[in-house]
Amino acid sequence: MKPMVRERIARLLGPRWMMRLRRVARAQERPRWGNLRRLAPFSANYGFDRGTPVDRYYLNGFLDRHRELITGRVLEVQTDGHARRYGRDLEGVDTVDIRDDFRPTYLCDLASSGLVVPSDRYDCFLLPNTLQHLRDVEGSLHHALRVIKPGGVILASAAGFVPLTGDAPDYWRLSARGWTEVLERVWKGCEVRVESHGNCLTAVAALLGLALEELRPDELDVHDPRYPVLTTVLCRKPSAGGLR
Ligand SMILES: C[S@@+](CC[C@H](N)C(=O)[O-])C[C@H]1O[C@@H](n2cnc3c(N)ncnc32)[C@H](O)[C@@H]1O
Incomplete structure (x- = not known):
């Protein structure tokens, strides 16, 4: 088809019909939204009112x-x-x-916990x-490392495609690469392992406030x-004699 004719057809049909035409021509799937076409999520609190929030599948597994x-001696936030x-x-x-x-x-604020939480304990x-809630993220991470013993570990997680917290400050959404940078x-000098978890289905489910019990394990496990x-x-802090 000549470009001029294509342009005239496009003008005549408008962008919505042109998109439909393109979808048919390219044999692309048509979305069937059902009750997913909505502006409010199924749950306003991450799916707690339906079952277990989707991100818990990955946190609990970790x-x-x-x-x-x-x-041994464990410190936990909250x-x-x-x-x-x-x-x-x-x-x-x-x-x-x-x-x-x-x-x-x-x-205390972890970022200024120097006189409150003992070092190497x-x-x-x-x-x-928690990581997404730390306003002074670098200061907080510095003190998180300070309070663990040489050879001790930090196990942490950060939100990805989940709704922001409505009732508490929620600052950061970094990719695994972004968190690795920070x-x-x-x-420095610690063994640090950063991993992401999830896929487009579990991301959509989490954003809509569905519960993990509404998905299958073979869906949740796809990365x-x-x-x-x-x-x-x-994160593992180097032992007194260096990295172990
Ligand atoms: C999402 S909650 C912790 C995880 C929760 N137990 C869970 O299972 O999801 C995050 C906690 O971090 C706390 N928090 C946020 N910023 C902090 C900071 N700078 N220092 C210490 N605690 C902080 C918040 O008050 C909140 O209780």
Whole structure:
């Protein structure tokens, strides 16, 4: 077809019909939205009211795979829930938070915790779903490393394609590559492992507030790095004699 004729047809039909025509010509699938064509999510609180939020599938799997590291003296942000659920041979669990709602052991901003949380004290620091909430992220990460013992670990995670928190400050959405940049800058000399989890289906489900029980394990387990629902972080501080 001559470009001039194509242009006249396009003008006549308008962009919506042209797109339909192109879809047919290219044998592209037509979306069947059903009740997904909506402006409000199915749940306003991440799917907690339906079941378990989708990102928990990846967080729980991450903590489950690293149970052996959640041991000894553990520090956790907000509550001691994950330490108690996944830890073993615990010698004690303390908590830290900038808010007093959950009566943390240490009530402070992690970024200025120097005189509050002792240095080199913990075998493991759990920061689940927290990195995106740290306003001074580099300052907070510096102190997170300070409070763990040489050879100790930090297990943390950051939100990806999940809704922003409505009732608490939610600052950062970085890719796995972005977090690696930040973490390697602050945690120089440490072993740092950053992994993303999720795919386009689980991202859409998480954004719409569906629960993980509404998806199948073979759907949840597919990894597509372009659609991170959750990014997990493991950091090991060098032992007293260097990296181990
Ligand atoms: C999403 S919650 C923690 C994870 C939660 N237990 C879960 O299972 O999802 C994040 C917590 O980090 C705390 N927080 C945010 N910024 C902080 C900071 N700068 N220092 C200490 N705690 C902070 C928040 O008050 C909040 O309780």
